[in-house]
Structure formats: structure tokens, C-alpha cells
Amino acid sequence: MTVSEDFTTATGRFRGELLAHCYRMLGSADEAEDLVQETYLRAWRSYAGFEGRASVRTWLYRIATNVCLTALERRGRRPLPSGLGAPSGDPETPVIAGPEVPWLQPFPDVLLAGRREDPAAVAASRAGIRLAFVAALQHLSARQRAMLILRDVLEWPAAQVADLLGTTTTAVNSGLRRARAQLAQALPAEDELAEPAEPDRQALLDRFATAVENADASALARLLAEDVALEMPPALTWFAGRQAVTVFTATQLFTEPGGLRMVPVMANGQPAFAVYRRGSGGAYLAHALQVLTVAATGIARIVAFTDPGLFTLFGLPMQYGAAAELAATPSPAPEPDSA
Numbered sequence: 001m002t003v004s005e006d007f008t009t010a011t012g013r014f015r016g017e018l019l020a021h022c023y024r025m026l027g028s029a030d031e032a033e034d035l036v037q038e039t040y041l042r043a044w045r046s047y048a049g050f051e052g053r054a055s056v057r058t059w060l061y062r063i064a065t066n067v068c069l070t071a072l073e074r075r076g077r078r079p080l081p082s083g084l085g086a087p088s089g090d091p092e093t094p095v096i097a098g099p100e101v102p103w104l105q106p107f108p109d110v111l112l113a114g115r116r117e118d119p120a121a122v123a124a125s126r127a128g129i130r131l132a133f134v135a136a137l138q139h140l141s142a143r144q145r146a147m148l149i150l151r152d153v154l155e156w157p158a159a160q161v162a163d164l165l166g167t168t169t170t171a172v173n174s175g176l177r178r179a180r181a182q183l184a185q186a187l188p189a190e191d192e193l194a195e196p197a198e199p200d201r202q203a204l205l206d207r208f209a210t211a212v213e214n215a216d217a218s219a220l221a222r223l224l225a226e227d228v229a230l231e232m233p234p235a236l237t238w239f240a241g242r243q244a245v246t247v248f249t250a251t252q253l254f255t256e257p258g259g260l261r262m263v264p265v266m267a268n269g270q271p272a273f274a275v276y277r278r279g280s281g282g283a284y285l286a287h288a289l290q291v292l293t294v295a296a297t298g299i300a301r302i303v304a305f306t307d308p309g310l311f312t313l314f315g316l317p318m319q320y321g322a323a324a325e326l327a328a329t330p331s332p333a334p335e336p337d338s339a
Helices: 003-026 029-049 056-072 119-126 131-137 142-153 158-165 169-186 198-213 217-221 242-253 320-328
Strands: 224-231 260-267 270-278 284-295 298-305
Touching (some): 003 029, 003 056, 003 131, 029 056, 056 142, 131 142, 131 169, 131 284, 142 169, 198 217, 198 260, 198 298, 217 242, 224 242, 260 284, 284 320
Antiparallel strands (some): 260 270, 284 298
8 A cells, every 4th residue: 555545544433523613613614615625635644643642533633723723824704694783674675785805604414424434524524514503603713713612522631622723721720711602692592492393394394495485475484493593695684573574585686586596505504505596597596505493493594605606616516407306306315423
């Protein structure tokens, strides 16, 4: 076996969870891809000197965390609209754009796919990537994010986190307490809501897609939780409450029955839809990526990322015809989740 083959065998199966780790730190799937590439480049360059005093997995996380901390020195936080101000009280108000804001991005579940032999890799890839949690992490400093992710998501011992960050266990425990307190303030209550059973959830999602495709605001309203929130980055304007969200959707988003087409996907471990809008020529073109928070009381949050560029990240075509064929193709059976 060559050195290159040995390196690939030893490190390749951790790529999915490292990608999730970098996404938690940065809030950007695009940047996470770049930083994982940088992690593997650094690991390859130093592989000959790897002495095995820690596991390969721990060694890679050390490199990836330091790569992320360096990247965050040059970047601001990536918020959602709810992290920048209060909701609008008027559903008929003009929507204000915020193109200059480096918005939080959704994370495609498909990027976590791959052959993983270590059950810990499966759990680490899928844990802690819910959209609300990653948005709340953006309120923490870079080092606080690292402490909280390594301790609470990956469950590293405090001494190991301290060693990685070049500090003391006491400092880690103190910083972690502050980080948890800040996170509790920033994390919306929706994250604690119980989800319905899978058959009920799927039925709710099917009805949601049908209501949107039929431009049926009344049917949509029946599916929404009373305190539902609607966010639409890159728009700064957002809405809270069933009435406000329904009125805004009916008057400013819905045009006519058949104007939109919905393709189910998964993002951040949550149900999502790729939304295609019918253009002037009759073709359905990539429009937005909606990530939903589904609770027992209904749909609690809709984050509609109005960025057709995300369709490429999700492996989706830019026109609906091909997307419909993709959605109709049976997906492989999911790997068991040990989390």
C-alpha cells in the first residue's frame, strides 16, 4: 500500500463529519467545503510525522478546528433575519433586502452521505446541524463555538478541548458556562418542541406542498402553528404569527394555482423543499430552498432561502422537469443513526 492509499484509507471515512463540524463553526456549507479541503491538505503534508498518540479522528478534528478558528478571524457572523431585528407587524409591508449581509446557509443532508465504518462518525455527522442551533452558534465568539461544539456536540473531555485550544480545563469550563447561557438566549423555543410521529409528519408535509402548489392560503393556514415564523434571506423582513404569515404568503408570494412546484429534500436534518417558480416562458425555474421546523402543533418555522445558487449545492437541477424525475427516484435506505 502506498502512502497515498494509506492516508486515504485512514482519513477518508471522516470527511462527512468534518464537513458538518466546519459548517457548525462557519455557518456556510460552501466555506465548510473549502475548509475541509484545507484540513485534508494540511493533514496530508504532516501525515508522515503523525505518531498515533491520538486517534486519526481526533487528529483531524484538531486540524479542522484550527483551520476554522483561523478562518473566523477574517469573517463576521452569519445570521438569519430573526437574529438582526424584530418581526414586521404589517404583512403587507414592502420587503427590505439585505444583500450585503453574509447570510447563514442551509446544509444539504446529502453531503453527509458516504461510507462510514465508525458509528461515532455517523452520530457526529448528524448531530448539532439543525438550522436553529447553527444560527444560535453565530452569537458566540469563535473560541466559544469551538468549546461548545467539541464538548456538547462531540462530547470531548474538557481536558482534551483545553489542550486543543491551548488553555486550561478551568478556562474551558468557565467559557462553556457562558457559551451555554448565551446559546439558551439565542436559541428559539421551537427547537424544544416535540415533533409528530413520522407518518403524521409526512402527511403534514404532503399537505403543505399541495397547499403551496395550489396557492391555497386557507389550506396553508390550517397547517401552521399559531406562533409560526417565516424568514426569507436575503430579505431582512420577517414575520411571526399564523395570521401575519398567511396574509403575507397570500398577497405577496402566491400568484396563481400551479405557479410553484415543490420538490422534497433534506437540509440540516430537517424536511425541506426546493421551490421552482413558473417563468414567463412557462418553464419552472429554481427559486428558493425552504427549510421547515415541524412540531406537533404544526409547521413552526419556515426559512425560505431565496438563492437559486443553492440548488447546485443541493445537487438539484435549475429546471423543474429534471428535479421532478430526481424526486421520483427511490432514495437509498438511510444509515442507522446511533445518536
